Amino acid sequence: MTQGPRKLINGNENEAVWKPIKERRHERADKKSAVLRKAARLFLAQGYNRTNLNDIAEQLNITKPALYNYFASKDEMLFECFRLGHEMILHQMAEIAESPTSGLEKVARFIRAYARLMTTDYGACMVRLDERELPARTLEHVRAFKRDIDHRLRKFVSGGVEDGSIIRCDVKLTTFAIAGSLNWIGHWYKPKGASPDRIGEEFAARLIAGLAQQQSKPKNPTQ
């Protein structure tokens, strides 16, 4: 609170003006991250509505209004969860898209990557939290995030159909089938069960089987 005076007493003026500012920026970013992660975990554990700002603040050993130093509102925290989740997924999908492989292989890689993401906090937030809690403006952003992911996955699939690695199928429904399997991971995954990689492999095996062209289908299409 009245740290100013104390700093004058204890501090070294040079450090007080320069270093701390950088440090503070780091500290500030770290704290913001800590707040968000705590929020994300509580949102997942209890639901967004049943998590109040006091819950979050208490677990961070600060008080409710202190949260407003880092986020302008509760729904901004929620939006950030979605944004980070989307960012992670997007990053993986972009990488896969650029790889010079068949559509089937892209889908397989996506499954493995996305399965792993579903076992992370922000990944799970993307599929378990309800964007309708957001105000109109940010709501639209999140919906765009989700459409974006969906479209990209559809592109993998339709690319596979075109390059012959994937059977002719209803791209939209197929995409939904894959996405549903994967999203569900966010609901049931628990650290003490099967490992994220294990889950990714198994899901890739199961889901790819229904897509691969017979002739090109190895016994285990994910190897």
Place this chain on the structure above:
Amino acid sequence: MTQGPRKLINGNENEAVWKPIKERRHERADKKSAVLRKAARLFLAQGYNRTNLNDIAEQLNITKPALYNYFASKDEMLFECFRLGHEMILHQMAEIAESPTSGLEKVARFIRAYARLMTTDYGACMVRLDERELPARTLEHVRAFKRDIDHRLRKFVSGGVEDGSIIRCDVKLTTFAIAGSLNWIGHWYKPKGASPDRIGEEFAARLIAGLAQQQSKPKNPTQ
């Protein structure tokens, strides 16, 4: 409400003394159903929390406290949504379980049936509403509902592994993969898109492909 005409058509004036009582019972049951269906739809459309009793009452042209003639509390409505959803699913699964078919075929039938259910109000409620809104007592019931469904599906799968119609696989993960695909339908289904039956067929085709033993696998495993 518009019973008058119907009474004139069907009714016998002599029965007038008795019938009203029966009719009232029907009316009451009908009204309760109407309340619940409206509640379910609003819960799905806006989320449970963002739906207040006024919303429900207004759309029914009654006032908020009138709802308490039919349900003791808001969360009782929510529980009933889950209960009806579970009831429908259970009914289908029981029928499938009794059929003298291979495990693979049971899974295929389940996929078609469950896909259809996901396109109904109470079916979607089962997977889209959050049971954690419920008080402890009924929360446990709903969790038991969900475990029950999960166990039954696992039995279909493990039965198929045992009878040789399904490849050796991680039963738990496989069940999750199937359930996830299907549950997701409740989130994206819209009446103007693909028909429930169409969805069921496509999903059966895709999901079964990864399970069927090669030799026994026809081109379209669900025929």
Place this chain on the structure above:
Amino acid sequence: MTQGPRKLINGNENEAVWKPIKERRHERADKKSAVLRKAARLFLAQGYNRTNLNDIAEQLNITKPALYNYFASKDEMLFECFRLGHEMILHQMAEIAESPTSGLEKVARFIRAYARLMTTDYGACMVRLDERELPARTLEHVRAFKRDIDHRLRKFVSGGVEDGSIIRCDVKLTTFAIAGSLNWIGHWYKPKGASPDRIGEEFAARLIAGLAQQQSKPKNPTQ
């Protein structure tokens, strides 16, 4: 609130850094007391049910939810009224119990003390508010408070019977007779009538007369 002036008078500007914290604590305790006293008075004046939190808040120039900074619920306020009343009574009875006097004298002292307490807010709360408004948990506490007081008074009476200062009588009924007279004060007392001390003397005189052994009974035992 009007601490400003007082601070100017009493305070030392140097202490300003520390004192506010202490002062705030005091303020907080003071405010809590003020809330409770206002609540107690309204409960007495209008009855617990007919007093709503708005009534209390308005008279304190705050808003209804601000009350929740000090009490977790309306019934917690009620319980505190009972608790403080009990505390005051208990304190007096404990002191009397320790005094090296006859049972009769203890009863006489109790009458005077209790009569005075009945003319205070929390004292009157003990006998005029209905503990059945409380939830099960705290209800039992209050009933224990009341049983406690009753038992202690019975002990004074039975002690007097044993030490010969009080005639043989039905201890239970006698205790009820005394307690009833005294409790009733809480219902009729008004500041502009007889003074608390006056009431205590008169009641002691009247009530003791029926208890004292003849030989030891002065004409007016309270003079």
Place this chain on the structure above:
Amino acid sequence: MTQGPRKLINGNENEAVWKPIKERRHERADKKSAVLRKAARLFLAQGYNRTNLNDIAEQLNITKPALYNYFASKDEMLFECFRLGHEMILHQMAEIAESPTSGLEKVARFIRAYARLMTTDYGACMVRLDERELPARTLEHVRAFKRDIDHRLRKFVSGGVEDGSIIRCDVKLTTFAIAGSLNWIGHWYKPKGASPDRIGEEFAARLIAGLAQQQSKPKNPTQ
């Protein structure tokens, strides 16, 4: 309401007009009494506020709106409880007032009579229910009832002081002391404890002792 027609159709005109009317009047009065007694007991057992009309109706095997055939409102029931209580007390006091006895004896008789009344439903209602639940109009009536009783008792006491049977004392406080003891009975009396008569005797003995002039005071002043 629109029974007229049906009566014309089904009824026998003679019976319908004469006998049933008397019978119905009796029935009606009986039912009204039953309603009131049930209400009184619930008011005492749970408090007026916590007793809702459903509670009363249920215990009578009728429905809530049926109560409105007998009483215009809930507070009319409450008022009737007070009125009956007052009536009973008044009746006894009037009888005592007319008896050619000393003031002391009148007080003694009053104590015995009132103690008994406190063990009855409507007697207890007089002292345990809160007249402030009533609307302004009837509230004033009940307050008048209570003042009336108070005045009459004061008259007994002051009469006794004048006729020399009672010591000089503060008539008002003395009356309060007696009334308080007696009213309290309504709060603690239970059928399985001391009998009403027993209580009356004991209370008369205790309370009279402090009033009787020494010379005229027999060992047991109430004989």
Place this chain on the structure above:
DNA sequence: GATGAATGAGCCTTCATTCAT
């Protein structure tokens, strides 16, 4: 940056009472 205190808005629920039948 951080805090204690306060607020406004909103929501579920209760209940006496009314009304058509």
Place this chain on the structure above:
DNA sequence: TATGAATGAAGGCTCATTCAT
């Protein structure tokens, strides 16, 4: 007379957010 259904009014409580310090 009696009932099922509905209503208006009110009350306790929660919580994100603001503000002075």
